[in-house]
Amino acid sequence: MSGGAWRRRLYGSFIFVIFLTSSLAISDEISAQKSSAEVLEWYGQLLETQIPKIRDLIRPNMTAEEREIDARVRIRVIRDDVNNAAAFVGNSIIEIHVGLVRAMDMITSARAYAMATGDRTAPGEWLTYVAEEIDQWRSNPKQARDLGNIQSFATFVEMDKAEWESFRATPAVGQQFDIEMNSSLMWLVGHELGHHFLKHKRPSDLSKSREQEEQADEIARRLMRDTGYSPYFTSPVLIAFAVWEPEADLYESASTHPAPLTRIEHNLRNGAEQLLEDPDFRLYLRDTGQEASFQEQIAADLKALQTLRLPNWGAP
Numbered sequence: 001m002s003g004g005a006w007r008r009r010l011y012g013s014f015i016f017v018i019f020l021t022s023s024l025a026i027s028d029e030i031s032a033q034k035s036s037a038e039v040l041e042w043y044g045q046l047l048e049t050q051i052p053k054i055r056d057l058i059r060p061n062m063t064a065e066e067r068e069i070d071a072r073v074r075i076r077v078i079r080d081d082v083n084n085a086a087a088f089v090g091n092s093i094i095e096i097h098v099g100l101v102r103a104m105d106m107i108t109s110a111r112a113y114a115m116a117t118g119d120r121t122a123p124g125e126w127l128t129y130v131a132e133e134i135d136q137w138r139s140n141p142k143q144a145r146d147l148g149n150i151q152s153f154a155t156f157v158e159m160d161k162a163e164w165e166s167f168r169a170t171p172a173v174g175q176q177f178d179i180e181m182n183s184s185l186m187w188l189v190g191h192e193l194g195h196h197f198l199k200h201k202r203p204s205d206l207s208k209s210r211e212q213e214e215q216a217d218e219i220a221r222r223l224m225r226d227t228g229y230s231p232y233f234t235s236p237v238l239i240a241f242a243v244w245e246p247e248a249d250l251y252e253s254a255s256t257h258p259a260p261l262t263r264i265e266h267n268l269r270n271g272a273e274q275l276l277e278d279p280d281f282r283l284y285l286r287d288t289g290q291e292a293s294f295q296e297q298i299a300a301d302l303k304a305l306q307t308l309r310l311p312n313w314g315a316p
Contacts, residue, residue: 036081037079039102040079040080040081040098040099040102041079043079043098043101043102043105044077044079044098046101047077047096047098047101048077050185051075051077051096051185051189054185054186054189055070055075055189057186057227058186058189058190058223058224058226058227060227061223061226061227062197062223065197066193066197069092069193069196069197070193070196070197072092073092073093073094073193073196074092074093074094075093075094075095075096075189075192076093076094076095076096077096077098078095078096078097078098079098080097080098080099081097081098081099081102082097082099082100083097083099083100083103083240083241083243083244084097084099084100084244085097085100085188085191085192086192087192087193087195087196087200087216089195089196089199089200089201092196094189094192094193094196096188096189096192100188100237100240101185103240103243103244104181104184104185104236104237104240105181105236106130106150106152106153107127107153107235107236107239107240107243108176108177108180108181108184108236109152109153109154109177110122110123110126110127110153111123111176111180111235111236111239112173112176112177112180113153113157113167113173115172115173115176115297116167116170116172116173116176122153122156122157123153125156126151126153126156126157127239127243129151129156130150130243131243133150134150134243134244179233180233180234180235180236181236182229182233183224183229183230183231183232183233183234184233184234184235184236184237185237186220186223186224186227186229186234187220187221187224187231187234187237187267188220188237189220190219190220190221190222190223190224191216191217191219191220192216193219193220193223194215194216194217194218194219194220194223195212195216197219198212198215198216198219200212200215200216203256206253206254206255206256209256209257210252210255210256210257210258213256213257213258214258217258217263217266217267221267221270221271225274230271230274230275231267231268231270231271231274232267232268232270232271232272232274232275233271234264234267234271235264235267235268235301238260238261238263238264238267239260239264241257241260241263242260242261242264265302268298268301268302269302272298275294
């Protein structure tokens with residue numbers, strides 16, 4: 001694959017329709033004009049359109065046994081604000097809650113803003129605000145505000161609709177949205193399918209549960225690599241988990257899942273290694289003069305993880 005082919009693959013010519021095209025410009029607008037239920041329905045319809053396309057993409061890279069299992073698995077899109085996805089292996093079902101993808105969408109906006117402007121303070125402040133809203137909801141859901149009313153990042157930084165649409169239309173920003181949303185959703189689907197492929201049963205203890213999650217993570221990374229996508233770009237889905245359940249990072253031994261920030265680091269390092277081992281990608285970087293900037297981006301992303309380890313996210 002030539003450097004030009006890598007440019008086309010990474011920046012705009014995905015095999016399936018770009019997920020959430022102009023997503024945040026639209027979601028900001030509908031969040032202001034429609035009810036939470038209507039926003040969730042909007043995201044639900046997008047998910048139901050995209051998930052079959054993602055499965056079609058990764059299916060050729062499954063083993064014969066995995067394809068047989070995949071054919072039996074149904075993926076349900078649950079229209080609520082719950083920030084979760086789950087595999088029910090005994091019933092051949094995967095459930096993906098719309099709230100998780102909405103959170104991914106909002107987080108991608110903060111990441112794109114940070115990368116485009118170099119300002120990593122505002123995204124950190126917004127994530128802290130989101131975590132506080134979630135804490136209030138979890139402690140007293142009847143009195144706390146609807147989770148669907150949490151401010152989007154664009155609203156938080158007081159960008160009006162025209163400013164946001166102009167920002168979102170910037171090629172580099174739009175590319176970042178598209179890459180990260182596509183990659184995150186592919187990783188999410190691959191992870192939940194991984195539980196089915198590995199025939200995971202209800203774990204006997206928390207340690208076994210974390211081990212199974214790590215195994216499903218590796219299935220997701222393999223499917224992405226074999227399909228030509230990189231887990232390097234999957235941070236939004238795992239940041240969403242980190243915001244929702246900070247105790248998983250602070251008290252991993254008491255959690256059913258590995259620490260989200262540790263999982264992000266694994267995906268960043270694994271994905272960066274995959275990309276830099278690919279001669280076509282290295283040619284792409286050289287042809288576009290991005291060799292140094294990509295190495296700087298890897299370092300910046302790893303460093304940025306530390307900004308999420310905030311003491312007020314559940315620390316004693």
